[in-house]
Amino acid sequence: MGAERAEVYGSRENYGLVLCRHCNEIIDTLPTNGVKKLYSLCDSERCRSLQAVPSDIGEEPA
Numbered sequence: 016m017g018a019e020r021a022e023v024y025g026s027r028e029n030y031g032l033v034l035c036r037h038c039n040e041i042i043d044t045l046p047t048n049g050v051k052k053l054y055s056l057c058d059s060e061r062c063r064s065l066q067a068v069p070s071d072i073g074e075e076p077a
């Protein structure tokens with residue numbers, strides 16, 4: 016009994032990656048249908064300082 020195994024490892028090819036746009040660090044993974052790549056920002060001070068450059072077209076909500 017208790018022979019059930021987690022199916023997590025059976026679907027490793029179908030997940031989304033959240034990468035840092037500056038250093039490509041894998042920040043997180045998401046259970047999605049198909050492989051997806053999302054870009055975000057990691058906790059590195061280096062990346063955060065890069066992100067702080069006020070030069071992009073503003074896309075802030077309000």
Ligand SMILES: [Zn+2]
Nearest residue numbers: 035038057062
């Ligand atoms: Zn980073």
